[in-house]
Amino acid sequence: MHNADDSKSPLERYLGATIRELRQSHGLTIAQVAEQAGISRGMLSKIENAQTSTGLDVLNRIAMALGVSMSTLFRNFDVPQGGAQLVKKGAGMEVVRKGTQRGHTYHLLAYDQGPRKLFEPFLITMDDASERFPVFEHPGTEFIHMLKGVIEYRHGQQTYILHPGDTLTFRADIPHGPERLIKTPIQFLSIFVYAQPAAE
Template sequence: MTDATANGLERSQVPAVDPLERYIGSTIREMRQKLGLTIAEISEQTGISRGMLSKIENAQTATSLETLTKIARALGISLSAFFRNYDVPTGSAQHVKNGEGMEVVRRGTKRGHTYHLLAYDRGSTKLFEPFLIAMDDASEVFPTFEHPGVEFIYMLEGKLEYRHGQSTYLLEPGDALTFRGDIPHGPEKLIELPIRFLAIIHYATSDGDRMSRE
């Protein structure tokens, strides 16, 4: 028998560790150590032998619900809290640090007017675009914009008049404005500088978008 065959047999004889048992064992150990408790102290409180507790923590044995309830009580938590992190889907959040949004150029914009894109769609379908927009040049002349979907603006700093179609709106910190993107829109007059606001463009899905149709 070759070494490779022997090693293969040895590996095949090692029982696979159940993911739930591994989670239970590592969670018990983590909580116990966080509380500064020893296996002996948990054993004394629960009546479960130290050997059994050691096997549970190392995922070497299955745990009954009754046993797990005793351990949870000794740790001062409920069973629901014990399992709150089990089988949670892997996250894929996109974290953009302050000042690290990608600067983009939009048609007609000049100095004193910056767009920072705060999130980037990674799929084949663009769902939304969130921008942090900053303006600090009152002499700039702005073009009008038109695009699919619905746009939401939230004022953070400064004051300006914003045009949408034939209407203008005075926007101050804390104000919000939502409108159809396919109607000409854009800043009309910068009143108080510097100006910063969030602009989020939501593109219609296959189900349609009520505001974009109305």
């Protein structure tokens, strides 16, 4: 079925709907907003129904009549559709960390972030209580959230006992790593967050 609005630009339709929504949410009538904005009721009605284009001056007056800024009228226009990366359960890329052995798997849960990594989230599983662990040091901040099991985790001079639901956040350039696996299987989410250079 052909819609009469199809010939109108997406911006006109968007602005009309936004103005109507703001007006109604503020409990204002077309007559009240039109009077405040110094335009006719017919003109405002046409703008709301995307039946006419209007200049920035009139839009600015309508925004002021609604008690919002011009930027508020445009804030949701042309927002990207989204480009979320979904990694289904068990589908993370398995990676081998230097010094880790059997019984210790890392699944990288997000990748292809472009030339500069912002963060790396890993799902780490450990089930060999006798495994010896290397000490890790790397740039950025690390965030660990325990999902299963119990682990004693070292950061610098301190050790922490982590149970399911516990979270540990620390500077990753200080030596850290598992000290002792207390109850296996162990599974935790580990997110490395990298500092970004200041904008030019």
